[in-house]
Amino acid sequence: MKILVTGCAGFIGSNLVDRLLISGHEVIGLDNFSTGRQKFIDNALKFTKFQFINCDLLSAESIGKYFDSVDVVFHFSANADVRFGTLNPKKDLEQNTIVTFNVLEAMRKSGVKKILFSSTGSVYGEAAVIPTPENCPFPIQTSLYGASKIACEGLISSYCEGYGINASIFRFVSILGERYTHGHVFDFVRQLRENPNSLNILGNGKQRKSYLYVQDCVDAVLLALLSQNEGVNIFNLGVDDFCEVNHSVAWICEEMNVSPSLHYSGGDRGWIGDNPFIFLDTKRIQQLGWTPKLSIKEGVIRTVQFLQNNDWVFSEETLN
Amino acid sequence: MKILVTGCAGFIGSNLVDRLLISGHEVIGLDNFSTGRQKFIDNALKFTKFQFINCDLLSAESIGKYFDSVDVVFHFSANADVRFGTLNPKKDLEQNTIVTFNVLEAMRKSGVKKILFSSTGSVYGEAAVIPTPENCPFPIQTSLYGASKIACEGLISSYCEGYGINASIFRFVSILGERYTHGHVFDFVRQLRENPNSLNILGNGKQRKSYLYVQDCVDAVLLALLSQNEGVNIFNLGVDDFCEVNHSVAWICEEMNVSPSLHYSGGDRGWIGDNPFIFLDTKRIQQLGWTPKLSIKEGVIRTVQFLQNNDWVFSEETLN
Numbered sequence: 001m002k003i004l005v006t007g008c009a010g011f012i013g014s015n016l017v018d019r020l021l022i023s024g025h026e027v028i029g030l031d032n033f034s035t036g037r038q039k040f041i042d043n044a045l046k047f048t049k050f051q052f053i054n055c056d057l058l059s060a061e062s063i064g065k066y067f068d069s070v071d072v073v074f075h076f077s078a079n080a081d082v083r084f085g086t087l088n089p090k091k092d093l094e095q096n097t098i099v100t101f102n103v104l105e106a107m108r109k110s111g112v113k114k115i116l117f118s119s120t121g122s123v124y125g126e127a128a129v130i131p132t133p134e135n136c137p138f139p140i141q142t143s144l145y146g147a148s149k150i151a152c153e154g155l156i157s158s159y160c161e162g163y164g165i166n167a168s169i170f171r172f173v174s175i176l177g178e179r180y181t182h183g184h185v186f187d188f189v190r191q192l193r194e195n196p197n198s199l200n201i202l203g204n205g206k207q208r209k210s211y212l213y214v215q216d217c218v219d220a221v222l223l224a225l226l227s228q229n230e231g232v233n234i235f236n237l238g239v240d241d242f243c244e245v246n247h248s249v250a251w252i253c254e255e256m257n258v259s260p261s262l263h264y265s266g267g268d269r270g271w272i273g274d275n276p277f278i279f280l281d282t283k284r285i286q287q288l289g290w291t292p293k294l295s296i297k298e299g300v301i302r303t304v305q306f307l308q309n310n311d312w313v314f315s316e317e318t319l320n
Numbered sequence: 321m322k323i324l325v326t327g328c329a330g331f332i333g334s335n336l337v338d339r340l341l342i343s344g345h346e347v348i349g350l351d352n353f354s355t356g357r358q359k360f361i362d363n364a365l366k367f368t369k370f371q372f373i374n375c376d377l378l379s380a381e382s383i384g385k386y387f388d389s390v391d392v393v394f395h396f397s398a399n400a401d402v403r404f405g406t407l408n409p410k411k412d413l414e415q416n417t418i419v420t421f422n423v424l425e426a427m428r429k430s431g432v433k434k435i436l437f438s439s440t441g442s443v444y445g446e447a448a449v450i451p452t453p454e455n456c457p458f459p460i461q462t463s464l465y466g467a468s469k470i471a472c473e474g475l476i477s478s479y480c481e482g483y484g485i486n487a488s489i490f491r492f493v494s495i496l497g498e499r500y501t502h503g504h505v506f507d508f509v510r511q512l513r514e515n516p517n518s519l520n521i522l523g524n525g526k527q528r529k530s531y532l533y534v535q536d537c538v539d540a541v542l543l544a545l546l547s548q549n550e551g552v553n554i555f556n557l558g559v560d561d562f563c564e565v566n567h568s569v570a571w572i573c574e575e576m577n578v579s580p581s582l583h584y585s586g587g588d589r590g591w592i593g594d595n596p597f598i599f600l601d602t603k604r605i606q607q608l609g610w611t612p613k614l615s616i617k618e619g620v621i622r623t624v625q626f627l628q629n630n631d632w633v634f635s636e637e638t639l640n
Contacts, residue, residue: 147474
């Protein structure tokens with residue numbers, strides 16, 4: 001297949017591209033390195049079947065030509081950080097909602113009929129049902145990030161209905177693993193590299209979160225690529241478990257062999273719009289035969305190892 | 321109170337403005353007559369407490385100044401026609417999603433802390449539960465219009481969480497009554513004025529829909545204005561009933577004293593993304609003491625009477 005991947009130099013996108021290339025697909029990767037990294041596509045660039053395009057997906061006019069004769073679009077570019085939404089509310093609107101509209105318009109004009117999309121468990125806000133299934137009670141958005149992703153989901157679903165497109169939409173918990181460059185493990189490792197004796201933790205550390213290892217995530221996405229060929233298919237992706245932020249802190253400290261004093265900012269939320277309990281019901285994707293291979297703890301440890309072995313990621317701008 | 325109303329020359333917005341002025345409020349009305357009508361604000365312009373601003377809400381830079389010292393925003397401007405979304409998908413994105421973002425940004429920058437918003441029952445797509453309550457299972461969007469309104473709802477909710485704003489969000493069924501200028505009653509009356517012997521009906525006429533009279537709608541909105549002062553409050557608005565399109569056709573023909581032959585386009589949907597059964601559970605707003613005064617039939621008849629007495633509405637561009 002000829003596959004177009006947006007956000008091909010990002011954390012999940014670049015891992016996905018590597019797997020698609022190994023499977024023999026022709027891949028066109030789009031990225032502008034706003035959060036992606038050049039080094040994350042070094043491997044992909046060794047494949048003749050990989051074509052990289054440096055472009056800004058906000059520029060609707062300039063991207064259309066890359067969608068010609070494409071069979072499938074993986075739309076994985078995003079402003080993926082839920083935490084800083086209120087500092088720059090326009091960013092989620094532009095990078096998520098409007099970019100997704102531009103991608104859908106490019107697909108419509110080129111006749112591309114299949115899209116796979118990285119949404120988020122953040123669309124559940126503070127869920128009324130935990131573990132949260134895909135058809136839980138209609139949630140109220142609490143973050144600009146979640147709001148922008150639900151806007152994307154709505155656009156994709158209505159394009160499916162209106163123009164005969166087929167979509168798989170993945171509502172992720174936080175993803176961990178190689179090429180992870182933002183989020184709590186990143187923040188903690190960075191702090192502990194600078195000062196192994198002290199660690200600042202947002203909230204009271206008792207926030208309960210779920211995580212998934214990136215290769216398990218990619219397994220699920222590729223399974224949906226092959227098995228979901230009609231209509232709109234929505235899948236939660238996560239492990240059947242959750243941990244407290246405090247557990248994650250303990251695993252990170254053990255792996256880094258440090259014993260810092262812990263300083264909590266207090267409260268049951270790390271930031272405005274933070275969800276103190278994220279745990280998704282993943283029966284629907286499991287019924288397709290998928291099951292994650294790594295536990296949350298194993299995912300955290302692999303992430304710490306990646307960060308320790310790739311300290312260049314700390315020397316570049318990462319939180320934009 | 322000093323109240324800003326977007327879409328002040330529109331169907332619902334102009335009826336709302338008249339009621340606000342009668343109640344003694346100071347009203348700033350914004351409209352660009354893209355779907356609103358000059359004649360709909362003729363009455364409002366007689367009030368010294370009414371200020372009309374002709375402006376385009378897509379122009380974020382130019383609207384901010386009107387929000388200074390405003391107490392409440394009624395954001396009622398919209399591209400309100402669900403039917404033509406696939407002909408121009410950018411319109412719902414711009415006129416609904418991006419305009420709502422611009423309104424919220426203007427509120428944030430001016431410190432306005434209260435918004436009332438006209439959403440739609442279309443956000444339920446093809447609802448799994450009927451009558452559909454506000455917390456029904458997480459729906460999948462089937463129309464670009466519904467998708468844009470759920471994007472607006474998400475933006476508003478996350479602004480409430482992020483910036484301490486208070487919102488009431490109304491998910492309407494179709495609204496009928498004086499100043500109604502688009503939708504099936506409008507289409508049918510126009511056809512029958514041109515040729516009383518023949519009527520073309522989209523679908524098989526068995527689509528089941530619910531409607532609400534505009535003054536009943538405004539009653540509910542004003543009740544929420546006074547009673548809902550914290551957080552995000554979502555209300556379905558509709559009558560406790562539904563009718564078939566065929567029933568509506570019979571009432572219209574009786575009121576117009578015509579007996580046309582009926583020509584159905586066929587199928588259980590009038591257009592792509594049409595919902596063959598809309599019926600909302602309105603217990604939540606009824607618990608505040610609201611109840612609609614007019615039945616669907618009475619609303620249809622009043623609408624026909626308005627259209628017959630105001631035939632100028634047919635002589636202007638109406639379907640933009």
